Amino acid sequence: METRRSSLFLLVIALLAGIVYLAGCAEENKIISEPPGGEQTTLAGCVGCHTDAALLQATAEPEEEPPPSSGEG
Amino acid sequence: MYIGGNGGEEFLGGIHGALGCTTCHGGVDGIDDKQQAHAGLVSDPSANAEEACGRCHVEAATNFAGSVHASFAGYRTFFEERAGLSFADHPEIEQEFLGECGACHATCGQCHVSRPVSVKGGLVQGHRFLPSPNQSENCTACHGSRVGEEYTGSRTGYAADVHYVPNAMNCMACHTSGEMHGDGTEYTRRYETAGMPRCEDCHAAAATANTWHSMHWGQLQCQACHSQDYKNCNACHVGGGGITGSSYLTFKIGKNPLSDLRGYEYVVLRHIPVTEDTFDPWGVGDLANYESMPTWKYASPHNIRRFTARTDTTGGVNGCDGCHDTPDEGGWFLRQADLDTLSAREAAANEALIVPDGSPFTWP
Numbered sequence: 103m104e105t106r107r108s109s110l111f112l113l114v115i116a117l118l119a120g121i122v123y124l125a126g127c128a129e130e131n132k133i134i135s136e137p138p139g140g141e142q143t144t145l146a147g148c149v150g151c152h153t154d155a156a157l158l159q160a161t162a163e164p165e166e167e168p169p170p171s172s173g174e175g
Numbered sequence: 176m177y178i179g180g181n182g183g184e185e186f187l188g189g190i191h192g193a194l195g196c197t198t199c200h201g202g203v204d205g206i207d208d209k210q211q212a213h214a215g216l217v218s219d220p221s222a223n224a225e226e227a228c229g230r231c232h233v234e235a236a237t238n239f240a241g242s243v244h245a246s247f248a249g250y251r252t253f254f255e256e257r258a259g260l261s262f263a264d265h266p267e268i269e270q271e272f273l274g275e276c277g278a279c280h281a282t283c284g285q286c287h288v289s290r291p292v293s294v295k296g297g298l299v300q301g302h303r304f305l306p307s308p309n310q311s312e313n314c315t316a317c318h319g320s321r322v323g324e325e326y327t328g329s330r331t332g333y334a335a336d337v338h339y340v341p342n343a344m345n346c347m348a349c350h351t352s353g354e355m356h357g358d359g360t361e362y363t364r365r366y367e368t369a370g371m372p373r374c375e376d377c378h379a380a381a382a383t384a385n386t387w388h389s390m391h392w393g394q395l396q397c398q399a400c401h402s403q404d405y406k407n408c409n410a411c412h413v414g415g416g417g418i419t420g421s422s423y424l425t426f427k428i429g430k431n432p433l434s435d436l437r438g439y440e441y442v443v444l445r446h447i448p449v450t451e452d453t454f455d456p457w458g459v460g461d462l463a464n465y466e467s468m469p470t471w472k473y474a475s476p477h478n479i480r481r482f483t484a485r486t487d488t489t490g491g492v493n494g495c496d497g498c499h500d501t502p503d504e505g506g507w508f509l510r511q512a513d514l515d516t517l518s519a520r521e522a523a524a525n526e527a528l529i530v531p532d533g534s535p536f537t538w539p
Contacts, residue, residue, distance in 0.1 A: 147205045148196035
Protein backbone atom coordinates (compact mmCIF):
# COMPACT_ATOMS: atom_id res chain seq x y z
CA MET A 103 0.00 0.00 0.00
CA GLU A 104 2.76 2.43 0.97
CA THR A 105 4.68 1.42 -2.14
CA ARG A 106 1.68 2.09 -4.36
CA ARG A 107 1.14 5.55 -2.85
CA SER A 108 4.77 6.40 -3.32
CA SER A 109 4.64 5.32 -6.95
CA LEU A 110 1.57 7.42 -7.64
CA PHE A 111 3.16 10.41 -5.94
CA LEU A 112 6.29 10.07 -8.07
CA LEU A 113 4.20 9.75 -11.23
CA VAL A 114 2.29 12.94 -10.50
CA ILE A 115 5.51 14.80 -9.78
CA ALA A 116 6.95 13.56 -13.08
CA LEU A 117 3.89 14.65 -15.01
CA LEU A 118 3.94 18.10 -13.49
CA ALA A 119 7.62 18.44 -14.27
CA GLY A 120 6.98 17.47 -17.86
CA ILE A 121 4.24 20.04 -18.28
CA VAL A 122 6.43 22.80 -16.90
CA TYR A 123 9.30 21.78 -19.17
CA LEU A 124 7.16 21.71 -22.36
CA ALA A 125 5.66 25.11 -21.59
CA GLY A 126 9.15 26.50 -21.38
CA CYS A 127 10.10 24.95 -24.72
CA ALA A 128 7.01 26.38 -26.46
CA GLU A 129 8.02 29.84 -25.30
CA GLU A 130 11.48 29.40 -26.82
CA ASN A 131 10.14 28.10 -30.17
CA LYS A 132 8.33 31.31 -31.18
CA ILE A 133 10.06 32.69 -34.27
CA ILE A 134 10.48 36.39 -34.17
CA SER A 135 12.64 38.25 -36.60
CA GLU A 136 14.36 41.31 -35.38
CA PRO A 137 15.53 43.42 -38.26
CA PRO A 138 17.78 46.38 -37.61
CA GLY A 139 15.87 48.97 -35.65
CA GLY A 140 14.48 46.46 -33.26
CA GLU A 141 10.90 46.35 -34.64
CA GLN A 142 9.37 42.92 -34.70
CA THR A 143 7.56 41.66 -37.93
CA THR A 144 5.88 38.39 -38.81
CA LEU A 145 6.60 36.67 -42.14
CA ALA A 146 3.54 36.30 -44.36
CA GLY A 147 4.74 33.62 -46.81
CA CYS A 148 2.90 32.23 -49.81
CA VAL A 149 -0.28 31.20 -48.05
CA GLY A 150 -0.43 34.31 -45.91
CA CYS A 151 -0.46 36.55 -48.99
CA HIS A 152 -2.51 34.41 -51.31
CA THR A 153 -5.36 33.91 -48.85
CA ASP A 154 -5.62 37.68 -48.19
CA ALA A 155 -7.95 39.08 -50.85
CA ALA A 156 -7.47 42.71 -49.81
CA LEU A 157 -3.69 42.39 -49.92
CA LEU A 158 -3.80 40.75 -53.36
CA GLN A 159 -6.01 43.49 -54.73
CA ALA A 160 -3.71 46.15 -53.34
CA THR A 161 -0.60 44.60 -54.87
CA ALA A 162 -2.07 43.32 -58.14
CA GLU A 163 -0.26 44.25 -61.32
CA PRO A 164 -1.99 44.84 -64.67
CA GLU A 165 -2.65 41.58 -66.45
CA GLU A 166 -0.62 40.79 -69.51
CA GLU A 167 -2.67 40.11 -72.59
CA PRO A 168 -2.78 36.36 -73.20
CA PRO A 169 -1.68 35.10 -76.57
CA PRO A 170 -4.42 35.42 -79.16
CA SER A 171 -6.71 32.45 -79.17
CA SER A 172 -7.03 30.46 -82.37
CA GLY A 173 -10.69 29.93 -81.66
CA GLU A 174 -12.53 26.83 -80.66
CA GLY A 175 -11.04 23.49 -81.28
CA MET B 176 -4.15 34.46 -57.41
CA TYR B 177 -6.57 34.21 -54.51
CA ILE B 178 -6.88 30.93 -52.67
CA GLY B 179 -10.17 31.13 -50.85
CA GLY B 180 -13.66 29.87 -50.43
CA ASN B 181 -14.54 26.26 -49.79
CA GLY B 182 -12.25 25.16 -52.60
CA GLY B 183 -9.32 27.03 -51.15
CA GLU B 184 -9.89 25.57 -47.70
CA GLU B 185 -10.15 22.09 -49.13
CA PHE B 186 -6.95 22.60 -51.11
CA LEU B 187 -4.96 23.93 -48.16
CA GLY B 188 -6.12 21.10 -45.96
CA GLY B 189 -5.57 18.40 -48.55
CA ILE B 190 -2.68 16.40 -49.88
CA HIS B 191 -1.73 18.89 -52.60
CA GLY B 192 -1.76 21.78 -50.14
CA ALA B 193 0.41 19.81 -47.77
CA LEU B 194 3.18 19.76 -50.36
CA GLY B 195 3.76 23.47 -49.89
CA CYS B 196 3.50 26.11 -52.59
CA THR B 197 7.17 26.23 -53.51
CA THR B 198 7.32 22.48 -54.08
CA CYS B 199 5.45 22.92 -57.36
CA HIS B 200 5.62 26.64 -58.11
CA GLY B 201 9.17 27.47 -57.06
CA GLY B 202 9.65 30.95 -55.68
CA VAL B 203 10.66 31.65 -52.10
CA ASP B 204 8.34 31.16 -49.13
CA GLY B 205 8.39 33.15 -45.93
CA ILE B 206 9.29 36.52 -47.47
CA ASP B 207 7.16 39.63 -47.40
CA ASP B 208 8.63 41.24 -50.51
CA LYS B 209 6.58 40.21 -53.54
CA GLN B 210 9.41 40.35 -56.08
CA GLN B 211 11.78 38.37 -53.92
CA ALA B 212 9.07 35.85 -53.08
CA HIS B 213 8.27 35.40 -56.78
CA ALA B 214 11.88 34.95 -57.90
CA GLY B 215 11.98 31.81 -60.01
CA LEU B 216 8.20 31.42 -59.86
CA VAL B 217 6.62 28.88 -62.20
CA SER B 218 3.01 29.87 -62.83
CA ASP B 219 1.97 26.55 -64.39
CA PRO B 220 4.25 23.78 -63.12
CA SER B 221 2.07 21.18 -64.82
CA ALA B 222 3.41 22.38 -68.16
CA ASN B 223 6.15 19.90 -67.32
CA ALA B 224 3.73 17.19 -66.32
CA GLU B 225 6.20 14.43 -65.66
CA GLU B 226 8.31 16.55 -63.34
CA ALA B 227 5.49 18.26 -61.48
CA CYS B 228 2.56 15.89 -61.46
CA GLY B 229 4.37 12.70 -62.38
CA ARG B 230 5.88 12.36 -58.91
CA CYS B 231 2.56 10.88 -57.89
CA HIS B 232 0.42 10.60 -61.01
CA VAL B 233 2.98 8.62 -62.94
CA GLU B 234 0.87 7.01 -65.65
CA ALA B 235 -1.27 10.01 -66.52
CA ALA B 236 1.65 12.44 -66.52
CA THR B 237 3.78 10.16 -68.66
CA ASN B 238 1.05 9.44 -71.20
CA PHE B 239 -0.30 12.96 -71.49
CA ALA B 240 2.56 14.28 -73.64
CA GLY B 241 1.34 12.14 -76.53
CA SER B 242 -2.29 13.20 -76.29
CA VAL B 243 -3.58 15.73 -78.77
CA HIS B 244 -4.60 18.09 -75.96
CA ALA B 245 -0.96 18.39 -74.99
CA SER B 246 0.76 18.11 -78.34
CA PHE B 247 -1.76 19.89 -80.55
CA ALA B 248 -0.44 17.44 -83.08
CA GLY B 249 -3.43 17.61 -85.41
CA TYR B 250 -2.97 21.30 -86.01
CA ARG B 251 0.73 20.77 -86.61
CA THR B 252 0.14 17.83 -88.94
CA PHE B 253 -2.42 19.62 -91.07
CA PHE B 254 -0.40 22.82 -91.28
CA GLU B 255 2.78 21.04 -92.33
CA GLU B 256 0.87 19.02 -94.92
CA ARG B 257 -0.92 21.97 -96.45
CA ALA B 258 2.12 24.26 -96.30
CA GLY B 259 4.44 21.61 -97.68
CA LEU B 260 7.05 22.34 -95.05
CA SER B 261 8.31 20.92 -91.79
CA PHE B 262 8.58 22.83 -88.53
CA ALA B 263 11.92 21.12 -88.02
CA ASP B 264 13.25 22.94 -91.08
CA HIS B 265 11.54 26.22 -90.23
CA PRO B 266 11.87 26.93 -86.51
CA GLU B 267 10.88 30.56 -87.06
CA ILE B 268 7.51 29.46 -88.39
CA GLU B 269 7.14 26.99 -85.54
CA GLN B 270 7.62 29.87 -83.11
CA GLU B 271 4.80 31.72 -84.84
CA PHE B 272 2.65 28.60 -84.59
CA LEU B 273 3.41 28.09 -80.91
CA GLY B 274 2.60 31.73 -80.20
CA GLU B 275 -0.83 31.55 -81.81
CA CYS B 276 -2.42 28.18 -82.53
CA GLY B 277 -0.19 26.33 -80.11
CA ALA B 278 -1.06 28.65 -77.24
CA CYS B 279 -4.30 26.73 -76.83
CA HIS B 280 -2.65 23.46 -75.83
CA ALA B 281 -3.68 22.18 -72.44
CA THR B 282 -1.75 21.24 -69.32
CA CYS B 283 -2.84 19.25 -66.31
CA GLY B 284 -3.47 22.44 -64.40
CA GLN B 285 -5.55 24.01 -67.15
CA CYS B 286 -8.03 21.16 -66.83
CA HIS B 287 -7.83 20.32 -63.13
CA VAL B 288 -7.04 23.59 -61.34
CA SER B 289 -7.49 26.70 -63.42
CA ARG B 290 -9.26 27.87 -66.54
CA PRO B 291 -7.25 27.62 -69.76
CA VAL B 292 -4.76 30.35 -70.54
CA SER B 293 -6.62 31.01 -73.78
CA VAL B 294 -9.50 32.40 -71.71
CA LYS B 295 -7.22 34.29 -69.30
CA GLY B 296 -6.89 31.53 -66.72
CA GLY B 297 -7.96 31.99 -63.13
CA LEU B 298 -8.59 29.37 -60.49
CA VAL B 299 -11.79 27.37 -60.95
CA GLN B 300 -12.37 26.60 -57.27
CA GLY B 301 -9.77 28.38 -55.16
CA HIS B 302 -6.91 26.12 -56.25
CA ARG B 303 -8.85 22.97 -55.41
CA PHE B 304 -7.68 20.08 -57.60
CA LEU B 305 -10.73 18.94 -59.53
CA PRO B 306 -10.88 15.18 -60.04
CA SER B 307 -12.86 15.90 -63.22
CA PRO B 308 -12.62 19.16 -65.16
CA ASN B 309 -15.49 21.58 -64.96
CA GLN B 310 -17.57 21.47 -68.14
CA SER B 311 -18.10 25.21 -68.52
CA GLU B 312 -14.89 26.51 -66.90
CA ASN B 313 -12.57 24.03 -68.61
CA CYS B 314 -14.01 21.99 -71.48
CA THR B 315 -16.23 24.50 -73.22
CA ALA B 316 -13.92 27.38 -72.29
CA CYS B 317 -11.95 26.16 -75.29
CA HIS B 318 -14.52 24.02 -77.06
CA GLY B 319 -17.19 26.66 -76.82
CA SER B 320 -18.31 28.18 -80.07
CA ARG B 321 -19.08 24.85 -81.72
CA VAL B 322 -19.33 21.96 -79.29
CA GLY B 323 -20.34 24.02 -76.27
CA GLU B 324 -23.14 25.83 -78.05
CA GLU B 325 -24.30 22.69 -79.82
CA TYR B 326 -24.33 20.52 -76.74
CA THR B 327 -26.15 22.94 -74.44
CA GLY B 328 -28.63 24.10 -77.07
CA SER B 329 -27.73 27.75 -76.66
CA ARG B 330 -28.44 28.57 -80.31
CA THR B 331 -31.85 30.03 -80.98
CA GLY B 332 -34.08 27.56 -82.75
CA TYR B 333 -32.00 24.50 -81.91
CA ALA B 334 -32.38 22.02 -79.10
CA ALA B 335 -29.68 20.79 -76.77
CA ASP B 336 -28.04 17.46 -77.38
CA VAL B 337 -30.27 14.69 -76.04
CA HIS B 338 -27.35 13.58 -73.83
CA TYR B 339 -27.09 16.98 -72.13
CA VAL B 340 -28.23 16.64 -68.55
CA PRO B 341 -26.89 19.61 -66.53
CA ASN B 342 -24.78 18.49 -63.57
CA ALA B 343 -25.32 14.87 -64.51
CA MET B 344 -24.24 13.88 -68.00
CA ASN B 345 -21.44 16.20 -68.95
CA CYS B 346 -18.46 15.82 -71.26
CA MET B 347 -16.77 13.29 -69.00
CA ALA B 348 -19.68 10.90 -69.30
CA CYS B 349 -18.35 10.01 -72.75
CA HIS B 350 -14.84 11.48 -72.87
CA THR B 351 -13.03 9.56 -70.17
CA SER B 352 -9.79 10.38 -68.42
CA GLY B 353 -8.19 7.54 -70.35
CA GLU B 354 -9.00 9.26 -73.61
CA MET B 355 -7.95 12.69 -72.38
CA HIS B 356 -4.73 11.60 -70.72
CA GLY B 357 -3.76 9.39 -73.62
CA ASP B 358 -1.99 6.07 -73.58
CA GLY B 359 1.49 7.23 -74.46
CA THR B 360 0.93 6.97 -78.19
CA GLU B 361 1.84 10.16 -80.05
CA TYR B 362 -1.32 10.72 -82.01
CA THR B 363 -1.12 12.92 -85.07
CA ARG B 364 -4.81 13.78 -85.28
CA ARG B 365 -7.69 13.55 -82.85
CA TYR B 366 -9.71 10.80 -84.50
CA GLU B 367 -6.74 8.47 -84.07
CA THR B 368 -7.11 8.68 -80.30
CA ALA B 369 -7.89 5.36 -78.69
CA GLY B 370 -10.94 5.38 -76.50
CA MET B 371 -12.82 8.13 -78.32
CA PRO B 372 -16.52 7.55 -77.70
CA ARG B 373 -18.61 6.04 -80.45
CA CYS B 374 -22.40 6.01 -80.56
CA GLU B 375 -22.23 2.26 -80.99
CA ASP B 376 -20.50 1.92 -77.62
CA CYS B 377 -23.85 2.43 -75.92
CA HIS B 378 -26.35 2.07 -78.75
CA ALA B 379 -25.19 -1.09 -80.53
CA ALA B 380 -28.59 -2.67 -79.99
CA ALA B 381 -30.13 0.05 -82.15
CA ALA B 382 -28.59 -1.47 -85.27
CA THR B 383 -31.82 -3.31 -86.04
CA ALA B 384 -34.25 -1.12 -84.14
CA ASN B 385 -36.04 0.11 -87.24
CA THR B 386 -35.97 0.00 -91.03
CA TRP B 387 -33.69 3.01 -91.42
CA HIS B 388 -31.11 1.57 -89.06
CA SER B 389 -31.28 -1.82 -90.71
CA MET B 390 -30.60 -0.26 -94.09
CA HIS B 391 -27.97 2.32 -93.17
CA TRP B 392 -26.23 1.13 -90.00
CA GLY B 393 -22.51 1.28 -90.53
CA GLN B 394 -22.89 2.96 -93.91
CA LEU B 395 -24.09 6.30 -92.62
CA GLN B 396 -22.49 8.01 -89.67
CA CYS B 397 -25.12 8.32 -86.92
CA GLN B 398 -24.92 12.11 -87.04
CA ALA B 399 -25.98 12.03 -90.69
CA CYS B 400 -29.52 11.45 -89.46
CA HIS B 401 -29.44 12.51 -85.84
CA SER B 402 -27.47 15.76 -85.84
CA GLN B 403 -29.07 19.16 -86.14
CA ASP B 404 -27.54 21.93 -88.26
CA TYR B 405 -24.13 23.01 -86.99
CA LYS B 406 -21.72 25.91 -87.25
CA ASN B 407 -19.31 26.23 -90.14
CA CYS B 408 -16.60 28.86 -90.47
CA ASN B 409 -14.83 30.73 -93.24
CA ALA B 410 -11.58 32.60 -93.76
CA CYS B 411 -9.39 32.68 -90.68
CA HIS B 412 -6.08 34.51 -90.72
CA VAL B 413 -3.24 34.38 -88.25
CA GLY B 414 -1.32 37.40 -87.06
CA GLY B 415 -4.33 38.91 -85.35
CA GLY B 416 -6.65 38.78 -88.34
CA GLY B 417 -8.92 36.14 -86.85
CA ILE B 418 -12.08 35.07 -88.60
CA THR B 419 -12.73 37.48 -91.47
CA GLY B 420 -15.40 35.43 -93.17
CA SER B 421 -18.85 34.67 -91.87
CA SER B 422 -19.83 31.64 -89.84
CA TYR B 423 -23.09 29.98 -90.66
CA LEU B 424 -25.27 27.03 -89.80
CA THR B 425 -25.71 24.33 -92.36
CA PHE B 426 -25.83 20.58 -92.79
CA LYS B 427 -23.80 18.65 -95.35
CA ILE B 428 -23.36 14.93 -95.85
CA GLY B 429 -20.51 13.81 -98.03
CA LYS B 430 -18.07 11.01 -98.58
CA ASN B 431 -15.98 10.07 -95.59
CA PRO B 432 -12.52 11.71 -95.62
CA LEU B 433 -11.45 9.52 -92.68
CA SER B 434 -12.39 6.13 -94.05
CA ASP B 435 -9.14 4.76 -92.59
CA LEU B 436 -10.24 5.67 -89.07
CA ARG B 437 -14.02 5.54 -89.28
CA GLY B 438 -15.63 2.94 -91.49
CA TYR B 439 -18.69 4.88 -92.60
CA GLU B 440 -19.26 5.56 -96.27
CA TYR B 441 -21.06 8.87 -95.78
CA VAL B 442 -20.56 11.32 -92.94
CA VAL B 443 -21.40 14.81 -91.76
CA LEU B 444 -18.90 17.41 -92.95
CA ARG B 445 -18.09 20.75 -91.34
CA HIS B 446 -16.40 23.58 -93.23
CA ILE B 447 -13.24 24.90 -91.59
CA PRO B 448 -11.85 28.40 -92.10
CA VAL B 449 -8.51 27.60 -93.71
CA THR B 450 -7.92 29.52 -96.92
CA GLU B 451 -4.90 29.56 -99.19
CA ASP B 452 -3.52 32.66 -97.47
CA THR B 453 -4.53 31.91 -93.86
CA PHE B 454 -0.91 31.69 -92.70
CA ASP B 455 0.52 34.41 -94.96
CA PRO B 456 1.31 36.71 -91.98
CA TRP B 457 3.82 34.11 -90.82
CA GLY B 458 5.75 34.52 -94.06
CA VAL B 459 4.37 31.27 -95.48
CA GLY B 460 2.59 32.89 -98.43
CA ASP B 461 -0.12 30.83 -100.04
CA LEU B 462 -0.18 27.22 -98.84
CA ALA B 463 1.81 25.18 -101.34
CA ASN B 464 -0.21 21.97 -100.90
CA TYR B 465 -3.57 23.53 -100.14
CA GLU B 466 -5.33 21.04 -102.38
CA SER B 467 -3.89 18.06 -100.49
CA MET B 468 -6.45 18.19 -97.69
CA PRO B 469 -10.16 18.99 -97.81
CA THR B 470 -11.64 21.97 -96.03
CA TRP B 471 -14.86 20.10 -95.42
CA LYS B 472 -13.85 17.96 -92.49
CA TYR B 473 -15.23 14.87 -90.79
CA ALA B 474 -17.42 16.24 -88.00
CA SER B 475 -19.17 14.92 -84.90
CA PRO B 476 -21.65 17.68 -84.02
CA HIS B 477 -22.68 17.43 -80.40
CA ASN B 478 -26.32 18.25 -81.03
CA ILE B 479 -27.87 14.83 -81.34
CA ARG B 480 -31.64 14.42 -81.29
CA ARG B 481 -33.76 11.42 -82.09
CA PHE B 482 -35.94 13.51 -84.35
CA THR B 483 -34.23 16.03 -86.61
CA ALA B 484 -35.02 17.49 -89.99
CA ARG B 485 -33.58 14.25 -91.38
CA THR B 486 -35.66 11.88 -89.28
CA ASP B 487 -38.88 13.82 -88.90
CA THR B 488 -41.84 11.59 -89.72
CA THR B 489 -44.51 14.10 -88.73
CA GLY B 490 -47.66 13.80 -90.83
CA GLY B 491 -46.81 10.37 -92.07
CA VAL B 492 -43.61 11.40 -93.87
CA ASN B 493 -41.61 8.26 -94.41
CA GLY B 494 -38.32 9.60 -93.10
CA CYS B 495 -36.49 8.69 -96.31
CA ASP B 496 -37.51 11.43 -98.72
CA GLY B 497 -35.89 14.19 -96.70
CA CYS B 498 -32.46 12.94 -97.71
CA HIS B 499 -33.31 11.08 -100.85
CA ASP B 500 -35.13 14.03 -102.39
CA THR B 501 -32.99 16.84 -101.02
CA PRO B 502 -32.21 19.36 -103.78
CA ASP B 503 -28.92 19.32 -105.66
CA GLU B 504 -28.30 22.96 -104.75
CA GLY B 505 -28.58 24.02 -101.13
CA GLY B 506 -29.61 20.56 -99.98
CA TRP B 507 -28.19 18.24 -97.39
CA PHE B 508 -25.49 16.64 -99.53
CA LEU B 509 -22.16 18.22 -100.45
CA ARG B 510 -22.31 18.51 -104.20
CA GLN B 511 -20.68 20.20 -107.15
CA ALA B 512 -22.89 23.24 -106.62
CA ASP B 513 -21.21 23.76 -103.27
CA LEU B 514 -17.74 23.55 -104.79
CA ASP B 515 -18.71 26.06 -107.47
CA THR B 516 -18.86 28.72 -104.74
CA LEU B 517 -15.25 28.10 -103.75
CA SER B 518 -11.91 29.08 -105.24
CA ALA B 519 -10.49 26.69 -107.80
CA ARG B 520 -7.90 25.39 -105.33
CA GLU B 521 -10.40 24.86 -102.55
CA ALA B 522 -12.80 23.14 -104.92
CA ALA B 523 -10.01 20.79 -105.92
CA ALA B 524 -9.27 20.10 -102.26
CA ASN B 525 -12.82 18.87 -101.70
CA GLU B 526 -13.54 17.17 -105.02
CA ALA B 527 -13.26 13.67 -103.58
CA LEU B 528 -15.95 14.28 -100.98
CA ILE B 529 -18.90 15.36 -103.09
CA VAL B 530 -21.73 13.04 -104.06
CA PRO B 531 -23.49 12.89 -107.43
CA ASP B 532 -26.57 14.94 -108.15
CA GLY B 533 -29.97 13.30 -107.94
CA SER B 534 -31.43 10.73 -105.60
CA PRO B 535 -29.06 8.28 -103.93
CA PHE B 536 -31.05 5.56 -105.65
CA THR B 537 -29.47 6.75 -108.92
CA TRP B 538 -25.88 6.93 -107.72
CA PRO B 539 -23.43 4.46 -109.20
